Amino acid sequence: MKxxxxxxxxxxxxxxxxxxxxxxxxxxxxxxxxxxxxPSPQFPLGTDPLGRDRFARLLSGARISLxxxxxxxxxxxLLGALIGIAxxxxxxxxxxxLSAACDLTLALPWFFLLLTLRALIPIDVAPxxxxxxxxxxxxxxxxxxxxxxxxxGVQDTLRSPRILALRAxxxxxxxxxxxxxxxxxxxxxxxxxxxxxxxxxxxxxxLGLLGLGVSEPMASWGNLxxxxxxxxVAGPAALVQSWWMLAPLACLLLSTGSLFILAPREITP
Amino acid sequence: xxxxxxxxxxxxxxALLTALLVRTxxxxxxxxxxxxxxxxGPTRPQLSLPWWYSREFQTPIHQLVAQRAxxxxxxxxxxxxxxxxxxxxxxxxxxxxxxxxxLNTAFVGAMLLQCLPAGLVALLLLVFGFRGTPAVALALALALxxxxxxxxxxxxxRAASSPCLLLARAQGFGPWRLIARRLLPLAAPExxxxxxxxxxxxxxxxxxxxxxxDVPGLxxxxxxxxxxxxxxxxxxxMTLVTLVVVVAGELARSKSA
Numbered sequence: 001m002k003x004x005x006x007x008x009x010x011x012x013x014x015x016x017x018x019x020x021x022x023x024x025x026x027x028x029x030x031x032x033x034x035x036x037x038x039p040s041p042q043f044p045l046g047t048d049p050l051g052r053d054r055f056a057r058l059l060s061g062a063r064i065s066l067x068x069x070x071x072x073x074x075x076x077x078l079l080g081a082l083i084g085i086a087x088x089x090x091x092x093x094x095x096x097x098l099s100a101a102c103d104l105t106l107a108l109p110w111f112f113l114l115l116t117l118r119a120l121i122p123i124d125v126a127p128x129x130x131x132x133x134x135x136x137x138x139x140x141x142x143x144x145x146x147x148x149x150x151x152x153g154v155q156d157t158l159r160s161p162r163i164l165a166l167r168a169x170x171x172x173x174x175x176x177x178x179x180x181x182x183x184x185x186x187x188x189x190x191x192x193x194x195x196x197x198x199x200x201x202x203x204x205x206x207l208g209l210l211g212l213g214v215s216e217p218m219a220s221w222g223n224l225x226x227x228x229x230x231x232x233v234a235g236p237a238a239l240v241q242s243w244w245m246l247a248p249l250a251c252l253l254l255s256t257g258s259l260f261i262l263a264p265r266e267i268t269p
Numbered sequence: 270x271x272x273x274x275x276x277x278x279x280x281x282x283x284a285l286l287t288a289l290l291v292r293t294x295x296x297x298x299x300x301x302x303x304x305x306x307x308x309x310g311p312t313r314p315q316l317s318l319p320w321w322y323s324r325e326f327q328t329p330i331h332q333l334v335a336q337r338a339x340x341x342x343x344x345x346x347x348x349x350x351x352x353x354x355x356x357x358x359x360x361x362x363x364x365x366x367x368x369x370x371x372l373n374t375a376f377v378g379a380m381l382l383q384c385l386p387a388g389l390v391a392l393l394l395l396v397f398g399f400r401g402t403p404a405v406a407l408a409l410a411l412a413l414x415x416x417x418x419x420x421x422x423x424x425x426x427r428a429a430s431s432p433c434l435l436l437a438r439a440q441g442f443g444p445w446r447l448i449a450r451r452l453l454p455l456a457a458p459e460x461x462x463x464x465x466x467x468x469x470x471x472x473x474x475x476x477x478x479x480x481x482x483d484v485p486g487l488x489x490x491x492x493x494x495x496x497x498x499x500x501x502x503x504x505x506x507m508t509l510v511t512l513v514v515v516v517a518g519e520l521a522r523s524k525s526a
Binding site: 109 | 380386387392395397469472474495496507511518
């Protein structure tokens with residue numbers, strides 16, 4: 001199961017990375033004579049109301065969603081690791097302060113917080129800025145979960161007989177941290193990364209559906225899904241007739257499903 | 270008393286932090302329309318409203334909240350009740366009648382639902398003609414149910430293998446008595462904590478669901494405030510929602526203590 005999930009992710013990532021060769025215009029070129037067309041050999045997933053190639057936009061969206069959601073997860077895990085290690089290594093006022101900040105962040109309904117922080121930046125910013133802002137916010141808001149897990153992991157490891165023996169023999173704290181603590185924490189951090197990446201993919205999709213994610217003309221799976229709104233009101237028959245518009249949904253399902261399968265079972269949300 | 274202090278301190282810290290962020294935001298106090306040169310008409314009056322007024326709606330925020338709180342409360346309560354009813358019942362059933370095939374099917378279904386963004390669940394309900402507050406409650410149940418099922422099943426399975434359950438079984442407790450008298454009380458603290466987490470999740474999910482299903486609740490209000498950069502409204506909504514979440518968390522914690 002995990003092997004199949006890894007293959008699916010690899011194929012999706014390959015498609016995303018080879019996108020610039022398959023569709024060099026990145027889905028931004030408008031074909032004014034081919035507005036809202038169904039799939040054809042020239043446009044495998046048809047064109048959108050502005051005459052842009054949907055397949056090229058899907059590949060371009062894959063590059064953004066599949067590269068930046070994991071990047072945001074990496075940022076969150078790194079921040080969480082830094083804070084968690086600091087809180088775990090230094091019991092006292094620092095640990096209390098960091099724990100309180102962690103509690104506060106975990107207690108807040110994070111989509112409200114995300115929306116509030118997103119609203120601090122003007123909506124009409126340049127597309128590249130909206131892209132960076134969206135994923136940076138996701139990364140900066142996701143630190144609390146990993147920090148809590150890392151703090152507990154550091155405290156557990158520091159209490160283990162092996163580390164106690166090392167410290168009793170006078171091993172330098174930095175050596176304990178780099179040679180013994182970090183290798184012990186690596187699987188924990190990898191697990192947190194695998195758990196956060198699909199959550200961020202879904203959060204970006206939700207933001208895109210609300211028009212607050214990556215802004216046009218850039219494509220992400222989130223803002224491509226927004227196109228479904230136009231057929232949703234027309235009923236199930238219209239959705240079936242426009243099956244090609246479900247391609248971003250299929251990609252999102254495959255990638256988040258694969259990431260959930262790859263995440264250790266006990267931390268999958 | 271300690272609970273009240275903790276509550277007040279958390280709220281004050283949250284509000285202070287958000288207010289600080291808002292105050293230092295680029296273009297603070299300037300309406301989104303005024304930031305966009307294309308929509309900057311010469312007749313637009315300058316807004317200088319007190320902080321308890323919404324810039325977008327030009328109405329006192331407490332009035333907006335009073336108007337919009339009921340649909341959200343109904344949807345969140347209904348969604349949570351439905352999600353918990355189905356999830357707990359199926360988690361208990363899988364503990365009582367463990368079947369590998371059923372469990373795997375349920376696991377795949379839960380995973381599929383978890384892979385859908387909540388907004389898309391709402392969109393799919395819209396496709397099938399669901400509208401209004403009941404649709405938001407149903408979408409919430411569909412989005413939350415799998416997570417609640419997965420965690421509650423793990424909690425119940427762990428509790429079912431504890432020594433006191435084995436002892437009760439050896440003492441001849443019937444299956445339903447075992448669940449009611451031993452299993453549920455044993456798992457109750459963890460289930461209560463999960464309940465508090467699910468309240469937080471439900472409130473967060475209300476934003477995309479109410480927006481897409483066009484229900485005039487607090488979630489849709491937050492979205493409108495974000496689109497128009499109505500920062501006083503957003504900060505006060507955030508504080509209100511934090512209050513609800515912190516109270517739910519503290520209630521779960523105080524019952525567990």
